[in-house]
Amino acid sequence: MASKFQNRLIGTIVLVAIGVIFLPDLFDGKKEHYQEQFASIPLQPEIADQEEYAVIPEPEFEDVVLPQEPVSAVIGDEGFKLTSDSKMAAVVKSAEPLAVKPQPVELPKANNINSGWVVQLGVFRNFENAHRLVADLRKAGFQAHVFPKQPKLGDLARVVVGPDVSKDKLSDQAVQLEKLTGLKGQLVRFNPLNP
Template sequence: MATQFQNRLVGTLILVSLGIIFIPDVFDGKKAHYQENFEAIPLHEEFDESVLNAPVELPEETESFMPQDPVMVTVDTDNADVAQPQAVDDTQPQEGYQDSAWIIRLGTFRNLENAKNLVATLRSKGYRAQLLPRGVKEGELARVEVGPDVSKDKLASMTADLESLTGLKGQLLRFNPLNP
């Protein structure tokens, strides 16, 4: 038989537990649920298939900004009134530009880490070393070069220093800016 105290205790526990469960919902008020509107990404983009069958038009011909004929230049010599026309041909490279810069190629490496370490060593000693080609990946051939410099004699004198520093006998080559 349950005593009156036990009945009140059980009743109080039930009321407290119901209050713990339901009172927060009463005080929170109306719940607002936020759902973002989104659009599903299509698996393939719809496009106009008539574009595939349309003919390709040739580009328009335009005039070149480079002169086709040699440029005539008049030079006033000795402040005389007689002008002598001279033809200047812009298509031929001017003399002296073929031998304008030089590099020292120290070696070609398949191990990219060794090439990077050599470049770091040379740069720490004050040499302008570089790894070519620029976007080389592991397993591809990478060249280590010092330069370019316009003084061939200066680079030639560096080869002995570089050989003692790295143990590699470098080649003195012309620098080609179009195909470094």
């Protein structure tokens, strides 16, 4: 026969097993099962026969007679004339005579002869120092810039004041700039294509 200790040990093992198996289900409470809910695509609604649809009219074409040869246009004192190689095809008289004056086209000059001037104050390796000087100059009321605007590795920063078309005005500013910054500026031509 089994001793009291063995009976108690078996009873304890059975109770622990029941607790391990059934107690988690009791303490979980109501179990929720999540299911994905799919929204079904509605069927195509029935179209009522009573609806009216707009009818797009057919395009209208006109017969146009084009000349066989190339046509050139001439504007003169008499009005507007269309001519082809086989003499004049049509003459259209306008209510007012057209006065067209040809505008002279100015081409860019070589070496920017008529470009403006700038006062170059210095060339800096450190862009922060150049930007600090430009900020001080702008606070003093000067039009100052750092070139190049977007530097690459190894580029040097040039600080300039200007541009201005008046060389005399900038030379007067160069004296003021020397008193303000202590840098002797150099007057150079401004190249708008490569500042």
